[in-house]
Amino acid sequence: MQALTPYKDAIDIVKEAGGEAFEQCYQCGLCSGTCPWNLVTSFIVRRLIHQAQLGLVDFEDDDLWLCATCGACVARCPRGVEIIDIMRAMRNVVAEVGAAKVPDSLRITAKNIASAGNPQGEAREIRGNWAEESKVKTFTEGTELLYFSCCVPAYDPKVRRIAQATAGILNKAGVDFGILGAKESCCGESIRKAGNESIFQSLANSNIQAFTESGVSKVLVSSPHCYHTFKNEYPALGGNFEVVHTAQYLLELIRDQKLKLTKELNKKVAYQDPCYLGRHNGIYDEPREVLRSIPGLELIELPDSREESICCGGGGGRIWIETKKGERFSDLRLEQAIEAGAEILAVACPYCMLNFDDSVLTMDKGEIIEIRDISELVWGAI
């Protein structure tokens, strides 16, 4: 029998860290039933919330680190409980108060981010190297647009193509843009969801300072995670910039006839809604419009799409945690795409790209389907 002796200090921290919403939970279990983890294993979200309500959270429990913050449960919750905030708060008690041990890979990532400003732990100086080939200038006072590539395309050679395609398009369209290179730090969205609030605060402050000093007013991002935090979280810390995601910006360029898509792509393409573009920010139509403007391309819809989209598994810090084979949402999703007859799975998020590339490789489906960012597809069509 478990004695009801709430771990009061921890609960106060959970509450303070934004988890107060759990008091409204009436334990219906809709969150568990909606959570994509239950397509592959068991994750009883409701139980964690109830434990938090009673102050009986087992901070050693691995379940604490499962949530990919995809937001499917939050969108449906009948009582409007901010489940992601609660997850974040509970992780915060582990990561910053030391109530238990943080999973190794996350601990290392957090250290990298804190010291080098990127999760890979690479040198700041080489952050802008990807742009050399693409002839991208450094952003200076008066430049119109800052392109913020996200750490993944900046440092990961496999994903670099997203940034390069984007730069190519911008050059072609004659957009006045630049990057801040070594002055950029990770946006901090995911490490915050992993419970490291203070690291997030310092990253955000550093970016806000760099943007402000350089006279940035408008930022273009490739990652929905950067989009989310720049747009919805930085303003509270004094960072007010106009933020656009490539999906929106490309559509604008196409509509304004600054881009002419002429080369045909005679393929069936399915689109994966990234959680942070779709559910978290309501952007569903723009990326689809962009894809539809590519001549020859046939856009098909996956069975669970838009509001119902299944996460790739990369949010909430999960991108840095190894997910067992057989439990990867991206594998399920890839199968759905193949079954629907897609030859290309289009993505609009570097995390999706990493996860799906990995699924194609490990499931050996390279012959049947390829993963492409929407920017790459547009770049290929001009």
Next chain:
Amino acid sequence: MGGNITAEALDRDERRIGVYICHCGLNIADTVDVEAVANYAGTLNSVAVARDYRFMCSDPGQDLIKNDIKELNLNRVVVASCSPRMHEPTFRKACEAASLNPYLFEMANIREDCSWVHDDREVATQKAKALVRAAVARVYYNDPLEIKEIPFNPDTLVVGGGIAGIQAALEIADSEHKVYLVERDPSIGGHMIQLDKTFPTLDCSQCILTPKMAAVGAHPYIELLSYSEVEEVSGFVGAFKVKVRKKARYVDEDKCTGCGLCQEKCPWTADSEYDVGLSKRKAIYTPFAQAIPNVPVIDRDSCAYFLKGKCRACEKFCETGAIDFEQVDQFIELEVGAIILATGYDAFDPSTISQYGYGIYDNVITGLQFERLSAATGPTGGEIRLKDGRKPESVAIIHCVGSRDQNYHEYCSRVCCMYGLKVAHIVKDKTNADVYEMYIDMRCFGEGYEEFYKRVSEEGVNFIRGKVAKVTDKAVSEEEEGKLVVICEDTLLGSIIRVPVDMVVLCIALEARSDAEEVARKFIISRRADGFFLERHVKLDPVATPSDGVLIAGCCQGPKDIPDTVVQASAAAARVLAMISKGRVTLEASVSHVNEDLCIGCGRCEELCEFHAPKVGIYEKPMPVSRVNEALCKGCGACAVACPTGAISIKHFKPEQILAMVDALAET
């Protein structure tokens, strides 16, 4: 009433004011030094006597006032006690009993506005003195007002012919007072006539409702206006004027014998509203066999003659020549004293919750559709059948569909747990299928309800505590093949379960009528945040509305079961009968008054007034001026504020009264 003193007759210098400070037990006396306040009041200008007493509202308290009025010749009274909402009527009556016009009374609230909100005795006592000072300053300028009454029209309008409207209409008509019952549909009956059995006693809905419907149809004191809607309402309690649109039926009610031949011969069909789309009805139709009145209507939207100009089959076969394609809408003017709104509810449309698959999967149906399947008068003759005609071997019943969910309706719809249990019982009884109830909390609060829950549990129904996440037809195992799979967490097991079933019944919410906003505007009543009509007081006055003489009953005021609906309908009827039996309505005396010498007839007051009280016209003077119909005026003061020349004032709230209070409060 209240003597014949006029303002002129009273010499201002001869004000003799009595002031009474109430202890309210310890409610006031604990925080306010009531004796000090009374002593202070005694020093104020024109105060003839000031006293404090434990309970001014008690009989001895009131007698104090009455005796002083007589013995000390008081001509003004101030009581400092609780909120005027509580006891102003009490003290006004006490004054009246001692032949003092009730408007020469004034109340200072030293409880809610003072003792209950302060801790510091010193400060509270200061404040109480100030409030009393202000009341004394005001009452000095109060005028006696004449209280007018008009006769109450004993005819009543009931809007909506569901069980609520039927019950209210019958109770009033049975006491031999005229009732006009306006029903929008071709027949009365409302949702109850669609139900099969009613929880918890399982009596047949039709068997208990049709006798009442027939009684309405035959009642000498009820004039049933079916297929009709209220267009306009004016007037006020005791004397409403109502314009009703009687929609063209294209059938002459006097000639039609209800033989049904026209419906038999009509070749055109549409989805049956009565069977919630589970069957077809003809273009000329009576919604169901026991319809009251038993006269069909032609639905223009599905009639070939109206759509294409050809057919008229019904006309050819009608032996009495009752079909009349030339009929037009008629307008009827009614005069009534009171109005009961009983417009009921709409059933929630679950297709907006796409993950439940309503409208996608054939065998996902609503609770209301289940009622039709299960009713002997329904499309299957009462057999529980899947779309393809098979008997279901397993059925899931999903609770709280659209209820208790901030994405749809935050409130609990109150009847769904019970009708969910009823569905379970009927399925067990008629098919012996496996039944699963997916619920969040079982709310079985009424008479015999918990017992019914127990009975259904004993019948072997499976209860799964959890809100359903999804209904899908995608099988992941052999036993799911060809089934609907209901996915949810069984929160008591703490695991996700997939339940394969043949049929899913959605316990849909009850929601406010889609036109509730428009209806509320017509009758000048308000709505709650959830869309239902707002009662005057949620606990103490749940049948009245802020509009005098407009009452509400049944589900238009919020979701409720039949027993509660009937109780509320009877209460509304009793209210109306009380008004009829009094026979007079007292008009508000503190109404707006136009000084015709100042009025320039600009009409701004007329534009502004919600109650249509002021009218600009040529009366005694050659120039147009505004005049206020005192019977319509509620004394809200909107016109007085807007009047550009200051010609309008509100009796009992004249500028000199208000300014005297302000001056008194500004003094220290």
